[in-house]
Amino acid sequence: MNMQAIKISGVSVKYRLPKQAIRSVKEYVVYRLKGGRYDYHEFWALKRVYIESARGKVIGIIGRNGAGKSTLLKVLAGVIKPIEGKVEINGRIAPLIELGAGFDPELTGRENTYLNGTILGCTNREMSQKMDQIVAFSELNEFIDAPLRTYSSGMVARLGFAIATDIDPDILIVDEILGVGDAGFQAKCAKRVEGFREKGVTILLVTHDLGQVGKMCDYVHWLEQGTVRAHGKPSEVVAQYRKFMAERA
Numbered sequence: 001m002n003m004q005a006i007k008i009s010g011v012s013v014k015y016r017l018p019k020q021a022i023r024s025v026k027e028y029v030v031y032r033l034k035g036g037r038y039d040y041h042e043f044w045a046l047k048r049v050y051i052e053s054a055r056g057k058v059i060g061i062i063g064r065n066g067a068g069k070s071t072l073l074k075v076l077a078g079v080i081k082p083i084e085g086k087v088e089i090n091g092r093i094a095p096l097i098e099l100g101a102g103f104d105p106e107l108t109g110r111e112n113t114y115l116n117g118t119i120l121g122c123t124n125r126e127m128s129q130k131m132d133q134i135v136a137f138s139e140l141n142e143f144i145d146a147p148l149r150t151y152s153s154g155m156v157a158r159l160g161f162a163i164a165t166d167i168d169p170d171i172l173i174v175d176e177i178l179g180v181g182d183a184g185f186q187a188k189c190a191k192r193v194e195g196f197r198e199k200g201v202t203i204l205l206v207t208h209d210l211g212q213v214g215k216m217c218d219y220v221h222w223l224e225q226g227t228v229r230a231h232g233k234p235s236e237v238v239a240q241y242r243k244f245m246a247e248r249a
């Protein structure tokens with residue numbers, strides 16, 4: 001098979017931002033009754049982005065805050081529909097986007113693990129079999145039975161990573177969370193990601209850790225204001241990006 005694992009062709013995303021800050025339905029009704037118009041400000045978060053990857057590659061996405069990295073991953077995960085362009089995904093995708101996406105704060109870690117597993121296409125039985133491993137990897141121990149709202153962001157990230165990487169995805173997308181947690185946990189994550197690479201899992205990694213990009217990625221795309229500013233070998237793209245950032249500092 002030489003089908004690409006991921007193919008993003010000419011994808012654009014537009015957000016609409018209200019020009020007035022209206023905080024409630026009541027405020028909205030009053031505003032409209034007074035003859036106010038509800039205007040939007042349109043804004044391109046992604047503009048004709050092309051990215052593709054063969055199976056088993058680790059693709060890095062770098063760029064400043066607000067460049068569109070998370071939006072891109074959400075398009076891949078199917079959370080956001082692009083206004084134009086096409087996204088092709090071949091295989092089971094496990095998205096690790098934003099802390100706690102797909103988690104319910106009122107449920108316990110264990111309940112959230114079942115919930116998340118179901119979203120990712122596993123049966124309850126499969127999740128029961130994986131539970132011990134997931135708890136062990138996440139290092140949550142007895143906290144697995146506490147409500148998620150009592151967790152620190154690091155604990156949520158650890159659980160999210162443990163679940164997403166335990167369900168045997170073909171494609172894993174990771175948004176910044178590898179930066180959460182202590183050095184020991186980060187090393188464990190890096191090792192698991194390395195194991196995935198050997199198994200032919202495709203990985204899309206958003207990170208601000210440029211050292212990690214150099215070590216882990218096969219290819220890098222640099223996003224700037226919603227477009228791909230440069231792409232290629234990690235050492236070259238990271239060097240261009242560093243130069244760009246230094247000129248701005």
Ligand SMILES: Nc1ncnc2c1ncn2[C@@H]1O[C@H](COP(=O)(O)OP(=O)(O)O)[C@@H](O)[C@H]1O
Pocket residue numbers: 015016017045063064065066067068069070071072
């Ligand atoms: N739901 C949304 N509605 C409106 N604007 C958004 C929304 N989500 C993100 N944005 C804006 O889109 C741009 C890209 O955001 P994002 O993809 O989160 O960037 P990054 O992950 O690279 O920091 C930013 O300017 C951000 O403020």
Ligand SMILES: [Mg+2]
Pocket residue numbers: 069070071175
């Ligand atoms: Mg982001």
